[in-house]
Structure formats: C-alpha cells, structure tokens
Amino acid sequence: MSACLDIRDLSAVLPNGQRVLRSVSLAVQPGEVRALVGESGAGKTMIGKAVLGVLPSSVRIVEGDMLLEGEDLGKLQPKARRTLIGARTALIPQDPLTALNPSRRIGPQMTDRLVRILGWSGEKADQRIRQLLDEVQIRDPDRVLKSYPHELSGGMRQRVLIAAAFAAEPRLIVADEPTTALDVTVQKQILRLIAQLQREHGTAILFVTHDLGVVAKISQKVSVLYAGKVVEEAETAALFAAPRHPYTRALMAATPRYADPLASLKPVDETVLAGLAAEIASADQGWRRPHG
Amino acid sequence: MDDGRISRHGSGAKLWLAGGWLLLALLAAIFAPLVAPQDPLAQDLMLERLPPFWMSGAEPGYWLGTDSLGRDLLSRLIFGARIAFIVAFAAATAACLVGSTLGLVAGYFGGWADRIISRIVDVWMAFPPVLFAILLVAVLGTGLSSVIIAIAVIDWTRFCRVIRAETMGQSRMDYVENARIAGYGRIGIMLREVLPNVVPSIVALLSLEMGIAVIVEAILSFVNLSISTDDPTWGGIIAEGRLSIHQAWWVLVFPLITLILTVLSFSQFGEGLKARFDPVLR
Ligand SMILES: Nc1ncnc2c1ncn2[C@@H]1O[C@H](COP(=O)(O)OP(=O)(O)OP(=O)(O)O)[C@@H](O)[C@H]1O
Numbered sequence: 001m002s003a004c005l006d007i008r009d010l011s012a013v014l015p016n017g018q019r020v021l022r023s024v025s026l027a028v029q030p031g032e033v034r035a036l037v038g039e040s041g042a043g044k045t046m047i048g049k050a051v052l053g054v055l056p057s058s059v060r061i062v063e064g065d066m067l068l069e070g071e072d073l074g075k076l077q078p079k080a081r082r083t084l085i086g087a088r089t090a091l092i093p094q095d096p097l098t099a100l101n102p103s104r105r106i107g108p109q110m111t112d113r114l115v116r117i118l119g120w121s122g123e124k125a126d127q128r129i130r131q132l133l134d135e136v137q138i139r140d141p142d143r144v145l146k147s148y149p150h151e152l153s154g155g156m157r158q159r160v161l162i163a164a165a166f167a168a169e170p171r172l173i174v175a176d177e178p179t180t181a182l183d184v185t186v187q188k189q190i191l192r193l194i195a196q197l198q199r200e201h202g203t204a205i206l207f208v209t210h211d212l213g214v215v216a217k218i219s220q221k222v223s224v225l226y227a228g229k230v231v232e233e234a235e236t237a238a239l240f241a242a243p244r245h246p247y248t249r250a251l252m253a254a255t256p257r258y259a260d261p262l263a264s265l266k267p268v269d270e271t272v273l274a275g276l277a278a279e280i281a282s283a284d285q286g287w288r289r290p291h292g
Numbered sequence: 293m294d295d296g297r298i299s300r301h302g303s304g305a306k307l308w309l310a311g312g313w314l315l316l317a318l319l320a321a322i323f324a325p326l327v328a329p330q331d332p333l334a335q336d337l338m339l340e341r342l343p344p345f346w347m348s349g350a351e352p353g354y355w356l357g358t359d360s361l362g363r364d365l366l367s368r369l370i371f372g373a374r375i376a377f378i379v380a381f382a383a384a385t386a387a388c389l390v391g392s393t394l395g396l397v398a399g400y401f402g403g404w405a406d407r408i409i410s411r412i413v414d415v416w417m418a419f420p421p422v423l424f425a426i427l428l429v430a431v432l433g434t435g436l437s438s439v440i441i442a443i444a445v446i447d448w449t450r451f452c453r454v455i456r457a458e459t460m461g462q463s464r465m466d467y468v469e470n471a472r473i474a475g476y477g478r479i480g481i482m483l484r485e486v487l488p489n490v491v492p493s494i495v496a497l498l499s500l501e502m503g504i505a506v507i508v509e510a511i512l513s514f515v516n517l518s519i520s521t522d523d524p525t526w527g528g529i530i531a532e533g534r535l536s537i538h539q540a541w542w543v544l545v546f547p548l549i550t551l552i553l554t555v556l557s558f559s560q561f562g563e564g565l566k567a568r569f570d571p572v573l574r
C-alpha cells in the first residue's frame with residue numbers, strides 16, 4: 001500500500017539563497033494523522049503549501065519529490081497536477097476569516113467547489129453540503145448558507161471550512177494551525193470536531209501545530225521540524241515517553257503540561273538552540289547550491 | 293453597533309440627496325427640448341440681462357434671468373447638462389474599463405505584468421494633467437469626442453493605481469489560495485473571486501471620475517477648447533458670466549452652483565454606493 005503523502009528529501013530556497021526547507025522527508029499513511037510541530041518560522045506552513053502546490057513565487061524547490069497517493073507531483077503537467085491536488089486534498093486554514101471570500105455567500109462558495117471538483121449537479125452538491133454542516137453540528141444550515149462570512153462567528157466560520165474541507169472526500173487534508181486564531185473556549189470543540197470527522201471519513205491529515213498538547217490528543221505520528229529540517233520523527237506515544245532529540249526535549253520542557261510548573265515559563269534552552277544552529281550550519285557546508 | 297447605524301443612516305441620506313440631484317439633472321438633460329422654457333440659442337436684445345425671478349425687472353418664463361445677449365439662462369443650463377452628462381458617462385466609462393482592467397491584471401498577476409503596467413502609470417502621471425488635456429485636444433482638434441478621449445487617456449491611471457493596490461491586497465487573502473488548491477485557473481479566480489471584491493471601489497471611482505470629467509469639460513470649455521461655441525456648455529456659460537459679473541452676477545453664479553452640486557453629488561453618490569455594495573460595510 002503506497003503512502004497517502006510521501007515527501008522525499010524536499011529542499012526549497014528563497015531568492016537570496018536562504019534555505020527554508022532542508023531535505024525534508026515525511027510520509028503520511030492513509031487515514032493517519034501526522035503532526036508537524038516546530039517553532040514559528042520553522043517551515044511548517046511551507047511544507048503544507050508545497051504539498052498543495054501554492055508556494056509563494058519567491059520560494060523555489062531545488063530538490064526532492066512529492067508523491068500524492070503514489071503519483072509524483074513533479075512529473076505531472078501543471079494542469080494535471082492542479083486537478084489531482086484539487087480532487088485529493090483540502091486545506092483547513094489558520095485564519096477562517098480570510099479563507100472565505102468576503103463578497104460571496106457561504107452556500108455558493110461551498111457548492112461551487114463541489115460542482116467543480118466532483119462534477120456534481122448543484123442540487124446534489126447542496127445536499128452534500130447540508131449533510132456536512134450537520135456533521136460539524138451547525139443546526140441552522142439555511143441561515144449559515146445564506147450568510148456572508150463576516151456575519152458568522154470565528155468558530156462558525158471554522159466549522160464551515162471544516163465541512164468544506166471534508167465535503168469532497170479528499171484523501172489528505174492539510175490543517176495549518178486550525179485552532180490558533182480561535183477563542184480558547186472554541187479551540188477544544190473545533191479540535192474534537194476535526195478528530196471526529198477524521199475518524200468517520202478516514203481522511204489522512206497533516207496537522208501543523210506548535211502545541212504539543214494538541215499533538216498528544218490528535219496524532220498517531222509526529223515530525224519535529226527545526227529551521228526547515230526534520231530533527232525527529234516518531235510515534236506520538238513514543239515521542240512523549242522518550243524524546244530522543246535535544247530540541248524535542250527542550251520543546252517539551254517549554255510546554256507547560258509536560259514538565260513541572262516552575263520550569264514551564266522558560267523558553268527553549270539557549271544551549272540546545274546553539275548546538276542545533278551549529279549542527280545545521282555544518283550540514284549547510286556540505287550542501288552545494290545547484291546551478292543558478 | 294449604534295455608531296454604525298448612525299453613520300449608515302447618514303450615508304443613506306447623502307446617497308439619496310446626491311442621487312436625487314443627479315437624476316433630476318439627467319432627466320432634464322434627456323428631455324431638454326421638452327423642459328427648457330426657452331430656445332437656449334435665441335437671442336433677444338430687448339431681453340438682455342434680465343434678473344432672476346425674485347428680483348424686480350424679472351420677466352415671467354425667464355426664471356434664472358438672461359445673459360448679455362438675452363438668452364435664457366435656465367434653458368442654457370439644461371442644454372449644457374446634455375454635454376456634461378455625455379462627457380461624464382463616456383469618458384469615465386472608458387477610463388474605468390482601461391484602468392480597472394490593467395489594475396486588476398497588474399495586481400493579480402504581479403511579476404513582470406505588474407512591473408510594466410506600473411512603469412507606464414508612473415510615466416503617464418509625470419505629465420501635468422491639465423497641460424496634457426490641452427495638448428491632447430490641440431492635437432485631436434476640438435469637439436465632443438476629442439474631449440472624451442482626452443479625459444479617458446489622462447485619467448485611466450486613477451483607476452489603475454487604486455484597483456491594482458486593492459487587487460494585490462485581495463490576492464494575498466487565503467480564499468484565493470483556497471481556490472487555487474481546489475483547482476481553479478488563474479484567470480477564473482481573478483474574475484470570479486477577486487473582481488467582486490474590488491467592484492465597490494470601481495463603482496465609487498467611476499462615479500467620482502464622472503464628476504471629474506464634468507469639471508475637466510467645463511475647464512476646456514472655459515478656455516474655449518471644447519465643443520463648438522454655439523452649443524451651451526456649463527464651462528462656456530461660466531466664461532461668459534465672468535465677463536459680465538458686475539452687470540449680471542447670475543450668469544456666473546447659477547452655472548457655478550450647478551457645476552459644484554453635480555460634481556459633489558457624483559462623488560457622494562459613489563461613496564454611498566460603495567458602502568451599499570460592500571458586504572462587510574453593509
Ligand atoms: N512569502 C514568503 N516569501 C519568502 N519567505 C517566506 C514567505 N513566507 C514565509 N517565509 C519564510 O519561510 C520560513 C518558514 O516560514 P513558515 O511560514 O513555513 O513557518 P511556520 O513554521 O509555518 O511558522 P508559524 O508557526 O509562525 O506559522 C520563515 O523563515 C519565513 O520567514
């Protein structure tokens with residue numbers, strides 16, 4: 001059985017030569033939730049964007065392959081790649097407000113996409129959307145479908161986006177910090193919803209977060225990213241039982257629930273970061289810039 | 293919330309006032325031969341410099357008085373509205389189509405398309421607009437179509453700059469990325485997703501530009517570079533009124549008031565419409 005998503009040795013650079021991804025390898029099995037953790041700027045969002053084919057134009061992939069259900073994205077024509085990504089993947093974004101078009105009502109926004117991806121009739125798409133809205137526990141679908149995005153609360157908007165993401169039955173969903181923009185009280189509900197729909201639909205999720213508590217709740221496997229490099233990869237339970245990499249250990253020490261309360265306010269240990277920086281610098285030395 | 297409601301009512305009243313004046317002026321322009329009390333070109337030296345209706349010496353049927361050749365001022369203003377509106381609609385629409393299209397393309401595609409278009413806009417705006425207009429009309433020859441072309445050629449940059457900036461802001465939004473992920477093509481996204489979000493600004497600018505076109509036409513008429521001098525134009529009437537300001541102030545004052553009301557109405561109407569169109573402001 002081939003992996004749902006298989007990233008092999010993916011490297012990407014900025015125009016100034018700075019590397020944002022360093023030989024990233026990461027696989028997500030069908031139906032599995034893979035957490036991707038790391039501090040701000042580590043490149044988590046970049047990995048998600050690379051998979052979904054929406055990297056900023058300034059970021060260039062210089063090596064590596066990405067396979068979506070066994071199909072090598074790099075070998076496909078742009079059009080075929082777009083179609084494949086559109087049919088097999090979806091995104092649950094960080095900011096539910098800007099992820100919805102402010103000038104269009106929710107209903108058409110959601111159904112249009114289904115009609116486009118699955119070639120369904122508008123009526124069938126509408127039924128499907130209502131079913132999904134029910135699954136995300138929206139009780140008044142008529143009102144929501146008629147609303148403009150700004151007329152809904154943040155939690156409502158994220159529910160709508162979760163429904164939209166699962167509606168076309170994608171094989172892989174990239175969830176990029178789907179709860180950080182929300183109220184703390186809503187965060188838990190949204191997280192529970194994603195986990196529930198994931199189980200029911202059997203969708204694989206690449207779950208980006210920097211909250212280790214979330215990792216423990218939702219994922220089976222974890223990849224720890226630091227400065228564009230995967231520094232540790234493990235089963236979630238194993239990682240929490242025995243983190244091997246010093247950065248992972250430092251990250252856990254910096255997260256309240258996983259250490260004693262007194263240590264919880266400390267940032268990630270400076271000496272660990274210094275060691276990592278040296279390690280990555282020496283790895284960069286061995287790395288030659290491809291022509292241009 | 294309450295503040296929002298108050299300002300919405302305020303903008304609603306402005307919208308209705310401005311729209312009302314524009315509608316009145318437009319209807320007068322369209323039905324000018326029916327509503328004008330006199331022939332706007334008929335001269336009568338017996339009736340020269342009649343004052344407006346409330347002053348002593350006024351003649352019935354000449355509500356706003358007459359000019360130094362005895363022509364009825366109100367009728368001339370009504371017929372002048374025809375040219376003002378033709379120029380406003382034609383020139384503003386042309387400038388809007390060219391400018392908004394280029395702005396949308398530059399803002400959405402970025403890269404070299406943006407660099408080329410932005411460079412052209414910069415070069416264009418280096419010319420002083422009034423000089424540019426006079427130069428263009430001098431080259432194209434006077435006449436209604438030259439005035440329209442001159443205004444469109446000069447003012448498309450106004451649309452281009454604003455729409456480019458707005459489109460850029462919209463293109464960075466996640467909903468555009470979401471549409472990309474769903475497999476929509478670039479042009480489809482530009483037209484279906486981004487364009488509706490910049491339409492309110494386009495509408496506001498379009499209305500504002502109509503007001504600007506009215507002013508520019510008046511300026512060109514004032515310096516005698518617009519339409520043939522026979523047809524009454526607001527700018528032409530103002531120019532004549534300036535000469536007889538001491539004998540007949542009304543020949544200057546009424547066209548000025550008409551002009552200012554119309555220009556203000558266009559800009560207020562545009563702002564009001566924008567607020568109505570914009571789902572977030574609404
Ligand atoms: N549009 C862009 N163009 C160029 N570089 C970018 C762009 N967006 C982000 N970067 C850079 O790429 C690197 C990785 O950023 P990325 O957004 O993937 O981090 P992240 O792990 O998602 O962080 P966060 O937790 O803050 O979301 C950072 O160094 C960032 O400065």
Ligand SMILES: [Mg+2]
Binds near residue numbers: 044045046176
């Ligand atoms: Mg991110």
